[in-house]
Amino acid sequence: MIALLQQVATQASGVEHLPPPESGGVWFLATAVKILVLFTIYMVGVMLVIWAERRICAFIQDRRGPNRVGPHGLLQSVADGVKNIMKEETYPAQAYLPLFVLAPVMAFIPALLTWAVIPYGAPWVSRWGTIDMAIAPLPIGFLFILSIASLGVYGIVLAGWSSNNKYSLLGGLRSSAQMISYEISMGMSTIPVLILAGNVSLGRIVEQQAGRGLHWNVLSCTIAFVVFMVAAFAETNRVPFDLPEAESELVAGYHAEYSAMKFSMFFIAEYANVMTASALMSTLFFGGWDLPFTLWDNVAPHTLLKTLVTFAFIWAKILFFVFVFIWVRWTLPRFRYDQLMALGWKFMLPLILAYVVVVAGATLVLDAIGFHPASWQFSVIMLALNIVLVVILFGVVDRGRLVSPAYSRLDKRNLDKLRRLDRARVRPAAFTGGGPA
């Protein structure tokens, strides 16, 4: 099956890709350098994101946050890391040790693996051959991400189970239910993108969003982006979906029994997941490394300068989404469990299924009329369609908790009661007049 998909994908994308470097040695060296550079940036990034989270949360709460270790507290994570390495590791007497030890690794590795396929710069045509700026430019890139991302749940579930603690187990169970529910919406929400790109290769998805204007998928698949973002929050176990942790009811959920560096590994895994989800959002919906309003970065000559500029640009986007993750975390409270399930199954899944039909239908109709997905007319029509849908969904339908996670509790009887309440309500004069008193 995978082989078949690979073959199909290669045939579809083969023309678009630049030839790989001739010599095996150059390819090997380039890959090694890419892995080294990206891994370093990634690990240092996780450290800085933890620092940023603490600083931003402090600012939002009118505090200052860690500002003692190093300039502006930048080395706080280093100090915490050193502390955690020095600390004693405790093992619960009844824990199943092999999985207890393995679980932090299993939580951490999938987040890291996803990065192998994300293109993070324009390809560099060097004198030694073309160097693709993804560690492994897989033709089935997106399917790889879906499959690897669903592995992340194992670390959490196994951590919860092997701790032999009821709270940890509950955390692990919740996380498995949550991840499975939201994975469906997440996978579905990328289908509109794949329809527009006509391919599952991430490189091709970025190329499809390139252009003289703004061809980012967020404009042509807005609702898919919203659903993807919500699902990404759930997949990374971040507030408002941090039910596996839920310190108020489950102590610390799946990592209640972990101490020292093993606990740190879960922490690093969470932030690694945040960065991965941000990178996916930038790549799928915000053009990846592509600079908008210009074709400068997409045409030959592919110099090192273009690679570096686009590299900086995708990191700017990633950091922006990391900021959004942090921002949302310190704004919203956690959902109740039934709200979580209702939002995932009763609202997001039907919504995204309907949206897939809408986008597919629109693409089919526009194609039949003669507008190719790469043309500007196609983008404009899709943008108009999305504006209408967003206004309908979030402006008109979003009343009386229809869009909310508490949707499940609103049965017919309640809805009628609310409507009666609405009609009976007398508006105070201050709200109707509008003018100064």
Place this chain on the structure above:
Amino acid sequence: MPIGVKVLERPIDKSSYVRATLSGMALTLKHLLDTDKVTIQYPEQKWPLSPRWRGTHRMLTTEDGKAKCVACGLCPTVCPANCIKLVPGEDENGNRYPLLFEIDEFRCIFCGYCQEVCPEEAIHVGRHYENSEYSREGFVYDLERLMSQTHPVCEMWDPADPKGE
């Protein structure tokens, strides 16, 4: 649905999810950009203490550097925590002075009765709170230690002027 969860009844056009979330995020962003932070950078900045703050004790001295204490024995008598140890002595001129004056800062409850009762205005509780020692014995302050403190002393509550004006 669990039993007994109270559902607030709101008019439909007042309840929304997405718009409410966005306005909440606007609020947090406003606080994020707000440069007015409430944190006090402790070792560098300190919260101003009340003039009636009762903290670490201090023994005032006369101009010639001797303790004002005349070893009358009122403070160990009034002390509810029994933390003052006083052994009185008398010199050749018949002046009383403390041979031994110790305050156990761990036992002290900082009620300030010692300052209130002292006829010579010698022993005071002070506007000071940063005490740290390497041993428990270090918290038994002897006369020398009490005399060498320099922090401002507590202004006691005056019944005639209850608000401190």
